[in-house]
Amino acid sequence: MPKPKMPKSAPSLDMTPMVDLGFLLVTFFILTAKFRPNEPVLVDTPSSTSELLLPEKIMLVTIDQDGRVFFDIHGKDVRREMLNGMIERHPELKVTEDQMKRFSVMGMFGMDLANLGNYLSADESVRAKMDQLTKGIPTDSLKNELSEWVQEGYEAFMIDAQNKGISIENLREDEGLRYAIKADGATDYEKIEKVIDIFREKNIFQFNMVTTLEAGVDISADSE
Amino acid sequence: MAEIIESGGGEKGGKKRPKKGAVRMDMTPMVDLAFLLLTFFILATSLSKPKTLEIIYPKEVKDETEKTKLADELATTLLIGEGDDYIFYYSGKFDPDTTTLIKSDFSKDGFRKVLLDKNRSINERVFELKQDLNSKQLSKEDYEAQYKEAYSKIVNDEQAPFVIVKTIPKSKWKNVVNAMDELNICNVRKRAIMDMDKQEEASLEKRVKELGLPAPTSDNSND
Numbered sequence: 143m144p145k146p147k148m149p150k151s152a153p154s155l156d157m158t159p160m161v162d163l164g165f166l167l168v169t170f171f172i173l174t175a176k177f178r179p180n181e182p183v184l185v186d187t188p189s190s191t192s193e194l195l196l197p198e199k200i201m202l203v204t205i206d207q208d209g210r211v212f213f214d215i216h217g218k219d220v221r222r223e224m225l226n227g228m229i230e231r232h233p234e235l236k237v238t239e240d241q242m243k244r245f246s247v248m249g250m251f252g253m254d255l256a257n258l259g260n261y262l263s264a265d266e267s268v269r270a271k272m273d274q275l276t277k278g279i280p281t282d283s284l285k286n287e288l289s290e291w292v293q294e295g296y297e298a299f300m301i302d303a304q305n306k307g308i309s310i311e312n313l314r315e316d317e318g319l320r321y322a323i324k325a326d327g328a329t330d331y332e333k334i335e336k337v338i339d340i341f342r343e344k345n346i347f348q349f350n351m352v353t354t355l356e357a358g359v360d361i362s363a364d365s366e
Numbered sequence: 367m368a369e370i371i372e373s374g375g376g377e378k379g380g381k382k383r384p385k386k387g388a389v390r391m392d393m394t395p396m397v398d399l400a401f402l403l404l405t406f407f408i409l410a411t412s413l414s415k416p417k418t419l420e421i422i423y424p425k426e427v428k429d430e431t432e433k434t435k436l437a438d439e440l441a442t443t444l445l446i447g448e449g450d451d452y453i454f455y456y457s458g459k460f461d462p463d464t465t466t467l468i469k470s471d472f473s474k475d476g477f478r479k480v481l482l483d484k485n486r487s488i489n490e491r492v493f494e495l496k497q498d499l500n501s502k503q504l505s506k507e508d509y510e511a512q513y514k515e516a517y518s519k520i521v522n523d524e525q526a527p528f529v530i531v532k533t534i535p536k537s538k539w540k541n542v543v544n545a546m547d548e549l550n551i552c553n554v555r556k557r558a559i560m561d562m563d564k565q566e567e568a569s570l571e572k573r574v575k576e577l578g579l580p581a582p583t584s585d586n587s588n589d
Contacts, residue, residue: 154390157393157397158393160397161393161396161397161400164397164400164401164404165400167404168400168403168404168407171404171407171408171411172403172407174411175407175410175411176411187416188539188540188543188544190417190419190543190544190546190547190550191547191550191551192417192418192419192420192547192550193417194417194418194419194420195416195417195418196416196417196418197418322418324416325539326539327538327539327540327543328538328539328540329538329539330535330536330537330538330539331446331533331534331535331536331537331538331539331542332535332536334539334542335533335535335561338423342423342425345425347422347423347424347425348420348421348422348423349420349421349422349423350418350419350420351418351419351420351421351543351546352416352417352418353416353417353418353419353543353547354416354417355417356547
């Protein structure tokens with residue numbers, strides 16, 4: 143009986159489809175991954191067991207360890223509208239079209255109005271230095287700029303939503319603006335309370351506190 | 367795609383023989399790299415999303431008579447002082463002469479045990495609700511909706527204990543978040559956050575001295 147012929151070389155597997163798929167996925171993830179925007183301050187948020195994700199449409203107030211306040215709002219058009227509103231309030235604030243464009247794509251900022259113009263025209267390295275030196279957005283009752291930003295931000299968001307044709311009902315449900323506070327764990331509570339009080343004056347009572355995830359706890363075993 | 371078929375090359379001169387088989391490229395390193403990148407991006411994209419803790423602050427109530435009256439015996443007050451790793455609590459109404467503040471912390475056997483104990487009946491009901499709904503085999507949306515409704519009914523029960531978190535200006539933010547988190551874990555929905563009274567503050571300071579606790583450290587470790 144003739145022996146079946148064995149192939150001499152090792153059997154080779156065609157890996158091409160797998161490689162194709164692999165690279166397809168890599169490309170997908172590279173393209174969908176969002177780069178974290180340049181953050182002017184480093185904030186070490188406290189941890190919690192909450193698994194709620196941060197909503198996308200948010201007004202974010204960041205408070206660092208020294209109590210400096212930074213402001214951010216979601217959306218290019220909203221930011222543009224908001225800055226326009228601020229210019230209306232403060233005619234002394236002169237912003238060129240170039241600066242406006244920059245502001246609309248920028249992340250959070252922590253400048254008082256007097257320095258905002260300079261900040262917007264400065265280049266990356268100067269800006270980083272200004273971020274380090276800034277005292278944050280003023281929140282004291284004499285010059286409460288944060289309160290104005292919050293007001294203008296909210297109005298800008300509503301105008302933008304109207305332009306996009308989002309109905310009031312949807313705005314009330316899940317497409318509305320949420321208010322997030324991101325503060326360092328070592329910040330004194332009075333600093334945070336000050337910011338919260340500014341929101342409360344505007345009848346905003348619900349906040350999303352940004353935290354990092356900590357291992358969950360299941361208490362049901364204990365309660366038996 | 368991965369095979370390069372050699373043609374020509376060996377024809378000139380007739381000395382070299384054309385190779386019979388195709389040249390195979392070893393793709394393993396490339397595949398390794400591709401999957402390494404893939405893994406990285408998969409993990410990096412889903413893990414970097416920040417989580418949030420929802421806190422609802424009460425409306426400012428100016429008029430004393432408008433304040434909701436709650437039974438004192440259901441109240442637990444948590445005092446968050448300057449200290450990093452200790453908190454104090456007392457039950458019921460505050461009396462500067464008789465109330466002793468009990469020291470606790472945010473560890474597993476600390477304040478959580480106290481809360482679980484006080485909130486036992488509510489927790490049992492939540493647990494039963496979960497089991498009940500699980501046995502019904504509902505779709506995810508139905509489950510969420512039913513759970514939400516029943517849950518809010520249970521935790522807002524008239525007899526449910528409530529917790530007041532009191533702070534001083536120098537309280538650390540992470541302790542406030544920790545406190546809120548503990549309340550979430552223990553299903554305590556009736557809660558309030560407010561500033562500490564002068565009397566309570568004095569009593570807290572006295573107690574800290576009595577116990578000889580270390581002064582608050584200024585390092586910023588997050589534990």
